[in-house]
Amino acid sequence: MVRCYTRIGSIYSLLEMHEAATEILLRAAKLSEAYGDTKVAAITYYQLGKVFFALENNVKAQSYFSQAIRLMEVQEDYNLHAVLSLALGTALRKSAPDSAIHLFKKAIDYCETQQTPYYLSAIYNNLGSLLKDQGQYEQALVNYRAGLKYATQFDQVHVLAELRANFGDVYLQQNKLDSAAYYLEQAREFGEASQDQTLLQGIYFRLSKLHEKKGDYRQAYQLLEKTFQIRDSIYNADVERQVQINVDQFQLERKEKQIAEQALELVQAENRNSRMLLIGIIALSLIVAGYQWYVYRQRQREQAAKLELRLEQAESQRLREIDKLKTDFFTNISHELRTPLTLILSPIADVIEAITSKPLRDKLGIVQRNGQRLLNLVNEIMDLSKVEAGKLEVHLSEVELTAFTKRVFSAFESLAAMRRITYQLELVVAPVYVRLDQEKVEKILHNLLANAIKFTPAQGKVSLKVSQYDELYTFAVSDTGPGIPASEQQAVFERYYQMPDEQQALRGGTGIGLALAKELAQLLGGAIELKSKPGEGSTFTFSVPLSTVSVPVAPIEHAIRSSVPASFASSYAPLTIGGEKPKLLIVEDHPEMGKYLLDILSDHYQCVLATDGTEALRQLKLTDFDCISSDVMMPNMDGFMLREKINENPHWRQIPFLLLTARHLEEDKLRGFQLGIDDYVTKPFSSRELHARIHNLVRNKLERDAYQADTEQTFSADQKQLAELEQIVRAHLDDDQFKVADLAAAVHYSSKQVGRIIKKYTGMSSVQFILEIRLQHARELLEKRQCASVIEAQYAVGIQSTSYFTRKFTERFGKNPSAFLEL
Structure with missing residues (x-):
């Protein structure tokens, strides 16, 4: 309504x-x-x-x-925004012209977002007329030209006539009579075609002024006479229309009076029937009251049901929050454990390698194995948090399935033998090469086999059966342990769940293994099912679809990060620079970790220790270093912020940078490499690995410095030539006819020679080189608000086609040019 x-x-x-x-x-x-x-x-x-x-x-x-x-x-209706801004700007043209200009430009931005030619032509026309009234004739012509470009995209002859008349008016006021005559004659043709008498009156009047200035008074008089004739006809038409409006108004009022009289008669008739209606209303009221009582009862039931649902949802949310708190707690604890684990596992590995006493080596081996078990637990917690965040990716590789299964199975043979458990492998598949994620499948099988052995008593049996149904492969792990009650079988896959029996406390565990195995199986497109009866044992079946490889390839085993030869740290010749050991800046806030790094690296490097990023920057100002090793999580300034500060200094940016951290998240590694770090070592690490990575970084730096010294002179000359080419292009930015041949002539080279220079040092063709400079300059103009519109920026860099400019600008910078004006 x-x-x-x-x-x-x-x-x-x-x-x-x-x-x-x-x-x-x-x-x-x-x-x-x-x-x-x-x-x-x-x-x-x-x-x-x-x-x-x-x-x-x-x-x-x-x-x-x-x-x-x-x-x-x-x-967000940009077209309506544009119409409203245009309307208010038009109303403010005389009283507040500056505000009107601002509103017109705002309307242009709205319309350029939607690409509506009709509105754009009207706005540019109004803006040009306002600028013309202020005496800004050149700016007025720019806007009329833009309006004319959009007006040609739709068939509205009166708009084309008005724009050409405005062009003629500007040139008339500038006394450019030939240009004024050209546009005004075109305006007359379009005006006569549109039959818009008001528009024709203005055009004839301007033409009269034009001929008067030319001295052709006879023609001027005839055109002025036409102007008066049109004015008189418009006036007569207005009078006739006003008379007709008054007649219509009179008839409308008479009709409304008749309607009022009829309405009065209807009211009187209704009053006569009111007594009859009263009985009906009372009956209807009783029915409505009964219906409302029924609705009220129904609503009470619905509200009770909704309240119960909300309580259930709140309880579910509370349980999810508790689960998240547990995961966050274990994740944070895992991060904190990596540094102490480094200070346990790395020194123990060094000591075991150095000592010869077998009893002492065996005792330290127990410490090392349990430290490794703790590290594996930390890694499981990290994997679980990655799965929950959706950041764990699948990495497929080709592997021979039976050999892979035997390798995983054999890892528990000694443990089963020590516990006097019969340990069997049954392969109901032929040797076949498949594509699978070895690391994740291995973790799933490790968890299932470890749990089976843990819960199976002596003289019991644990078996692994591998079978195939089309492309679905199943790994069934069975045991003769105590079994799992049906009421607990779903719960065992929940995080941190522990069986409610007295023996569970003795067996230990965190309740993470099976939860992680289930999450990994689902990530691989598979599932884990459990069948168990108390007193008879359990069978966990891991099913996963695997595609076969037609041409067998050598299986890709896991790369072992600490696979540096045992004698590496002491066997290679230390690097020297000018007869001195290379200078290494170690940035580490943990005192004991810093001391350990100094102990293992000082034999080969001149080490300087900084406790955070701020102190590291002070040391960089005092000394030229050959390599930087930095932790990530530090007070005042962390490793990422330190790298960002180093990137601001061209000299420091060339120093090899190694991140040494307890954080194990892929996004942290990606962020580090995006900032330009050279390598990434995760705690805990071995001293041999750290030696190898730093040695490679320093050696590569020395080789790079030597190569740069040889090529610096040639490179510098070519850079000067490239800078000269860029300067020439910038000097001709507003020239839309400036081409590659003009650039070559300016430096007295052939076009092919210029193309080879540009291609060699930028990777671009000559045309792309010129376009890149034009687009970069346009972006600067828009960002610094040196141009009020996209059209103005486009013309300033010598590009005539708006669609071409918008497409190339968006491809280059990922944003529409008008978006830079909105920032």
Whole structure:
């Protein structure tokens, strides 16, 4: 109904029945705001503004246009935003021209987002006329030209006539009579085709002025006479229209009077029947009351059901939050454990390698194995958190399935023998090469086999059976342990779950293994099923689809990070620079870790220890270092921030940078490599691995420095030539005809020679090189607001086609050029 009022008001406005239009539109605005329909309310206020603008009441017109814009602030209808900005700008042209210019440019931005030629032509036309009134003729021509470009995209001859008339008017005021004559004659052709008498009156008047300035007074008089004839015909038409409006108004009022009289008769008839209706109303009231009581009872039941559902959801959310708190706690603890584990496992490995006493080596071996078990637990917790965050990826490789299974199975043979458990492997598959994620499948089987052996008593049996059904492979791990009650079988796959029996505390465990195995199986597209009966044992079946490889390839085994030969750290010749050991900056906030790093690295490097990133920057200002080793998590300034600061200094940026950290997340590694680090070592690590990585970084730096010294002179000369080419292109940015041949002529080279130089040092062709400089300059103009519109920036860099400029700019910078004006 509100939209109907708005449309009726618009029709009254078109018929110049302004009083009726105002009454209807005010009613529509009130209703639309009451219903919360802000868009319809904005349109209604816009129509009210148009009514008062037609009545030349600019103050009220501005007020209603402003109300419409305020209501549209939360809407994303760019076309309507543009129309409203254009309307308010038009109303402010005389009283506040600067505000009007701002609104017109804002409307242009809205329309360029939607690419609406009709609105764009109107806005540029109005902006050009305002600038013309201010005497800014060149800027007016720029906007008329842009408006004419968009006007040619739709068939509206009166718009084309008005724009050409405006061109002629500007040139007439500049006394460029030939240009004025060219555009005004075109305007007359289009104006006569449009049959818009008001427009033709203005065109003939301008043509009269033109011929007067040329001295052709006879032609000027004839055109002026035509102007008066059109003016008189417009006046007569207005008088006739006003008379017709008055007649229509009289007939409308008479019709409304007849309707009122008929309504009065209907009311009187209704009063006669009111007594009969009263009985019906009472009966209906009783029915409604009964229905409301029924609805009330139903609503109470629904509310009780909803309350129960909310309580269940709240309990479910509470359990999820507790589970997340546990995971976050274990994840944080895992991070904190990596540094102490490094200070346990790395020194123990060094000591075991150095001592010869077998009893002492055996005792230290126990410490080393248990430290490794703790590290494996830390890694399981980290994997579980990665799965939960959706950041664990699948890495497939080709492997011979039976050999892979035997290798995993054999890892528990000694443990089964020590516990006097019969340990069997049954392969119901032929040797076949498949694609699988070895690390994740191995973790799943390790967890299943370790649990089976843990819960199976002496003289019991544990078996692994591998079978195939089409492309679905199953790994069934069976044991003769105590079994699992049916009530507990789903719970064993939940995180941190422990069996509620007295023996569980003796067996130990964290409740993570089976939860991780299930998550990994689902990640691989498989599943784990459990069949168990108390007193008979359990069978965990891991099923996963695997694709076979037609041509067998050598299986890819896991790369062992600490696979540096045992004698590596002491066997290679230490590097020297000018007869001295290379300088190594160690950035580590943990005192004991810092001391350990100094102990294992000082024999081969001149080591300087900094306790955080801030101190590291001070040391870099004092000494030239050949390599930097930094922790990530540090107070004041962490490793990532340190690398960002180093990147700001061209000399420091060339120093090899190694991140040494307890964080084991892929996004941390990716962020580090994006910042330009050279290598990444995760705690715990072996001293041999650390020696090898630092040695390689320093050696590569020495080789790179030697190569750069040889090529620096040649490179410097070519860089100067490339800079000269760029300078020449920048000097001709506003020349849309500047081509590769012009660039080559400017440096007295052939086009092919220039192309080879540009290709060698930029990887671009000559055309791409020139376009890149144009686009970069356009981006600078837009970012620094040196251009008020995209069109202005486009012309400033010598590109004539708007569609080509927008497409190439978006491809290069990933954003539409108009987006840079909104930042």
